[in-house]
Amino acid sequence: MKLTNLIIWFRQKPRIAFFMCLPLIIMVACLIIYPFFYSIFLATLNKSETKFVGLANFLFLFKRETFWLVVQQSIFFALVAVFFKALIGFIAAHSINEIPSKGQRKWRGMLLIPWVIPPALSTLGWWWLFEPTYSALNWILAKFSLESIPWLSETFWARFSIILVNIWVGAPFFLIMYLAALKSIPEDLYEAASIDGANYWQKLFFITLPMMKNIISITILFSIIVTFANFDIVRVLTRGGPIDTTHLFATYAFRVGIESGDIPLGAAVSLFMFPVLAVLSFIILRNVKRRSNEV
């Protein structure tokens, strides 16, 4: 009798849902929640991890010239890269959406390739193109009697290179999200607008963009968070150089925490953007929710 009750208890929908989610919850707890709180704990210790120092590590960072350079670079990198990823993704999604559905699949597949290759691997390919001394791109430029470009050894070009690769890797994510959003817009709206004499741009600004607002907000938020946390592209291409001018939070945290053995300071660097991104997430998600409720 007891066993039957237990089976009934297990068979209730909320419980089934909970147990099906349990592996994921355990994974998130072990790999995200615990490390997050542990890094907060580490960031409050002294270098040898023997003494609680409160916010001293953060205050220490505020006095470091290189750290502020990293802050500026991370913001610049994230904003520029996300802007171009969104723009290119939007244009590409529109272009693919215009192709007859029969031919769309192969284009979707091809354009997703940069996103599905592990970034560390594809960045290595880019590194061969940019290699400081034997760059393949410079070899092509030389064939046309053009000056070689210091892709990785000069600040401007090094920043250009890491942003370019980030856009190359990340734009397909926007493409696929925007394409899905475009396909969910009812065709009736466009037909009605056409009858009213709306041109392409009017349809874009008064139908497409308002209907895609939520998905644009969420993809941009997600991409900003991921781009701020980027590590592999910079690590493989420039290791933060030249002269620390391509360091991002993650690569600088690695330099300070792992390479220099100052784990608490590294933890402080990696946590620095958390409050800013948390507030940004809150605002964007609140707006998304508000718009959803309005609809």
Place this chain on the structure above:
Amino acid sequence: MVNKIGRRKFIKTVGIAGATTIVAPYIKTATSAGKLSLGIWDHWIPGANDVLENIILSWGEKNGVEIKVDFITSIGNKLLLTAQAESRAKTGHDVFSMPTWYCSMFKHRLEPIDQVVEDIISKHGKLLDSAEFYAHLDGHWRAAPAPTGSFFDSMVSRFDLFKEHADIDLKEIFPANENRNTELINNWTYDTFLLAAEKLYNAGKPFGATIGATPDSRWLSALFTSYGAELVNKDGEVTVDSDAVKEVLEYLKKLTQFMPDSVYAWDDSSNNRWIISGAGSAIFNPASAWAVAKRDNPDIAKKLWHHDVPRGPKGRFRPDNSQFWGIWDFAENKSAAKDLLRYISERDVIDACVKASQGYDIPLIVSHFKNNKTWVDASPPDGVLYNYPMRGDEVPVAPGYPAPPEIASQITTQYIISNLVARITAKDHSIKKAIRWAENELEGAMRG
């Protein structure tokens, strides 16, 4: 026609010869028994790992110790990441490779082994001064000399190009025998080198060395020491704003004019490719560039010569990259680990490892690199490695010296010297502004 020795044949010969003859005279102590696991730096030179593993396993067999050796690459910082993970988790290998600053970085997790190192010194003689700087911390030896992985950055130059374009006969100044001409040696200064660098640059074969955030930039630290330029003195005071620092920076402003612009983005392998491809005339490097050139571009290998670095106003200092083996304080078999550390300092073990590394490894025990035939016999060209171990008035120097090791490690791992130099030579910062930046960074390096 070049006679090639196959990898298998090489390993077999050296491994069997090394392992069987070396183990025989070792006397087993009462403390060696049980299991022992080792996390060892993965050697660049093919075959070197196998020889070392054979030696260690044979010792284990003789002494009733079940040994497991994991070779861990330093590519992508895997060795460092593993060390960080093991030191935090307080579990893992018993013995772990400790290149350069690891001893300082992990000193709180390393078993003090004063008696072991004292036994080694009393049996084999003194260690290099730089070894003491790295591993003797807070009054205790934290690690013992490793049998593999230590090296010096000698100059590796194209003697044909130096003779043709700079009128400098490197083989005459640094012959492959003991008969050095003091006058010629004394004239090999950084000023002489600057003139040669200009001529070689004009001939389209520049000198190249990284000024990027990579360990190979330690050549800059040795150059600083040659000029008496200290970022932090031995008492831990920031002394970067000094005439000596300004003088060496002025020198580097001139030298970098004759170097490729790409050096600011070079990694540790860039200088090897630079010399092996035939594009460059000189680099700072251990014997690995030559070893690879022998395989990939034998015509270039035949024209390479390892030799002393130039002398500065305060002396001639060679960049040092010592490697040690330490015992974690959480190791389960410390007594066997200590016995093994004593054993791997034996002369025969070191000789076998040096041979297996084709001369790349430099023993940290001074007596062990005297009379070693590996460097004498290496070719082509004949005598190419004779001067790879120091033969003259050079002094090995750790990057960041003379700052206390904890600070010197921060100077090195945060690449403060290469950044300081690059700010002036690549970014056109004034020396004053760059020094002010360095002062700010060095304050950060001091934190306890």
